Amino acid sequence: MSNRLLFLGPPGAGKGTQAQLLAAERDLLHLSTGELLRAEVEAGTELGAEAQAVMARGELVSDALVLAIVRDRLISHDGGWLLDGFPRNLAQAEALSELLEELHQPIECVVLLQLDDGILLQRLLSRGRDDDNEAVISNRLEVYREQTAPLIAFYRQLGLIREVEAEGSVETVAKRVVDGLG
Ligand code: B4P
Numbered sequence: 001m002s003n004r005l006l007f008l009g010p011p012g013a014g015k016g017t018q019a020q021l022l023a024a025e026r027d028l029l030h031l032s033t034g035e036l037l038r039a040e041v042e043a044g045t046e047l048g049a050e051a052q053a054v055m056a057r058g059e060l061v062s063d064a065l066v067l068a069i070v071r072d073r074l075i076s077h078d079g080g081w082l083l084d085g086f087p088r089n090l091a092q093a094e095a096l097s098e099l100l101e102e103l104h105q106p107i108e109c110v111v112l113l114q115l116d117d118g119i120l121l122q123r124l125l126s127r128g129r130d131d132d133n134e135a136v137i138s139n140r141l142e143v144y145r146e147q148t149a150p151l152i153a154f155y156r157q158l159g160l161i162r163e164v165e166a167e168g169s170v171e172t173v174a175k176r177v178v179d180g181l182g
Contacts, residue, residue, distance in 0.1 A: 003080030009113030058139035
């Protein structure tokens with residue numbers, strides 16, 4: 001059973017939704033960089049102020065900032081984990097590999113959620129978070145294609161990718177995720 005997992009996929013594919021379910025079922029630490037950044041914004045910290053404007057444009061927050069957050073959480077945690085929305089570019093993926101080598105905790109599986117742009121757009125528009133308007137979503141999709149999608153080849157080459165079709169109900173997708181993990 002895989003206890004060290006990444007969830008990868010475009011914005012709105014349901015990474016957060018599925019990661020939360022699986023983490024609860026397997027008692028894993030669920031680390032969502034998006035959630036952690038939104039919590040910093042909410043708490044009005046200096047870090048949150050820095051992240052807020054970047055997130056509102058649909059761009060990626062600085063690697064150094066996100067890495068510091070993840071590093072802190074992983075170093076102080078004993079047990080399995082599930083990373084959701086991180087890494088989001090090659091620099092983050094390489095930094096994560098170094099950190100995990102240091103911790104002797106290699107990734108066991110990368111779940112890739114795949115979904116058509118049309119459905120992504122519908123899901124995000126109906127969620128209606130601050131960064132869920134059409135212009136910002138289209139920028140987030142572009143950032144995904146340019147910066148995050150290259151991670152698919154990066155992890156495929158390591159034999160870690162499990163592709164999951166993310167269309168259908170939350171329960172249907174959850175079952176596919178579990179089946180994909182074997
Ligand atoms: P995230 O918080 O990661 O959000 P997301 O990619 O937009 O959504 P996700 O795929 O998790 O979809 P969800 O389950 O919520 O990122 C937000 C921002 O934070 C980024 O743009 C960036 O600025 C910043 N950020 C985060 N991580 C970063 C990093 N590592 N480096 C730099 N910047 C970073 O689902 C979406 C909606 O669909 C929900 O309303 C949900 O209820 C619904 N849904 C889910 N599954 C469904 C299903 N099967 N059927 C119908 N609806 C479904």
